[in-house]
Amino acid sequence: KKFQVAVLVGSLRQDSLNRKMARAMGRLAPSSLVLDIVEIGDLTLYNEDAEANAPAAWQRFRSEVGGSDAVLFVTPEYNRSVPGALKNALDVGSRPYGESVWSGKPAAVMTVSPGAIGGFGANHHLRQSLVFLDMPVLQQPEAYIGGAGKLFDEAGEIGVEGTRDFVQTFIDAFSAWIERCKA
Ligand code: FNR
Numbered sequence: 291k292k293f294q295v296a297v298l299v300g301s302l303r304q305d306s307l308n309r310k311m312a313r314a315m316g317r318l319a320p321s322s323l324v325l326d327i328v329e330i331g332d333l334t335l336y337n338e339d340a341e342a343n344a345p346a347a348w349q350r351f352r353s354e355v356g357g358s359d360a361v362l363f364v365t366p367e368y369n370r371s372v373p374g375a376l377k378n379a380l381d382v383g384s385r386p387y388g389e390s391v392w393s394g395k396p397a398a399v400m401t402v403s404p405g406a407i408g409g410f411g412a413n414h415h416l417r418q419s420l421v422f423l424d425m426p427v428l429q430q431p432e433a434y435i436g437g438a439g440k441l442f443d444e445a446g447e448i449g450v451e452g453t454r455d456f457v458q459t460f461i462d463a464f465s466a467w468i469e470r471c472k473a
Contacts, residue, residue, distance in 0.1 A: 293468050295325045296358035300365025300376035300412070302331040307438045308402045310446050311457070312364040315400075317447075318454075319461050323468070325362065328354045330379040341386055348382050355383050356391040360468045361425065363399045367412035372419075380419055392423040396471040398464040400433035408434030428467045433460050 297316070301308045309327070316325040332347040334340070340348075355361065365376050383391040399416055401409025413434055420427050435441070435453065443449035448457060 291322070293323050293359040293465075293472070294357065295319075295323050295360045295362050295468075296328045296355045297325050297362045297364060298328055298330060298376060298379060300330075300363065300373045302375055306366075307404065307442070308364045308366050310442045311400065311402045311435065311438070311448075312362075313446060314442075314448050315362070315364070315457060315461050318458050320465050323360075323461070323465050326354075326358075328358075330375055333375075333379055333382050336378055336381040336385070338385070351379065351382060352389075352391050358395070359472065360396045360398075360464075361392070362464065363397065363416060365399075365401055365409065365412055365416065367401055367403055367405075367407075367409035370411035371415045372412050376416070377419070380423065384423060390423060392420075392425050395425055396428070396464075396468045397425040398428040398433075398460070398467070400435065400460065402435040402438045404437065404439035406436045408436035410434050426467075426471050428464050431456070431460055431463060433457075 297312050299309045299312050319325050333351055334345055399413050401413040403409040441450055448454040
């Protein structure tokens with residue numbers, strides 16, 4: 291069986307290190323996983339008043355995440371927390387009340403930063419929301435990727451062998467976690 295994994299990238303910029311990581315993970319993933327990036331940059335800020343006539347982008351997002359088996363978050367840290375765009379995407383997907391697209395879906399969190407702390411603050415703030423959203427989150431290995439400014443080669447591959455091996459271990463562990471949650 292193949293599992294569809296919705297990949298949410300917390301950065302909107304074109305040359306995002308996190309987007310590079312998400313793409314690299316798609317190439318490293320075992321053949322049992324199909325990783326597809328679900329875009330979040332066109333989601334207008336969540337406003338309950340708009341539910342009466344929900345924006346097309348919200349509907350597109352809800353249906354793409356809703357149709358997936360699992361969710362992988364790959365995100366930078368903004369001011370020691372989750373980037374607003376990603377938090378907004380969590381909020382959009384969580385409503386209307388009782389129709390959350392997140393409930394029960396296995397998840398994994400990776401943070402990527404050029405800095406030394408590897409996005410620890412964002413990683414754990416994100417996990418706080420995932421508790422309430424009722425997502426079983428992979429606990430080990432944890433993935434705080436620091437020093438990411440020098441990580442990728444010109445082809446977008448992870449150029450540091452130790453990190454590439456770690457990312458392989460991480461995506462394999464997530465695959466095993468999805469199998470366990472879906473068994
Ligand atoms: C940052 N950056 C950052 N880095 C970090 O490790 N901890 C932090 O708290 C912050 N805060 C922060 C706030 C804002 C508004 C921006 C724009 C940036 C730096 C950040 O890690 C860096 O720009 C990354 O390259 C962003 O990830 P992408 O876009 O490369 O995926």
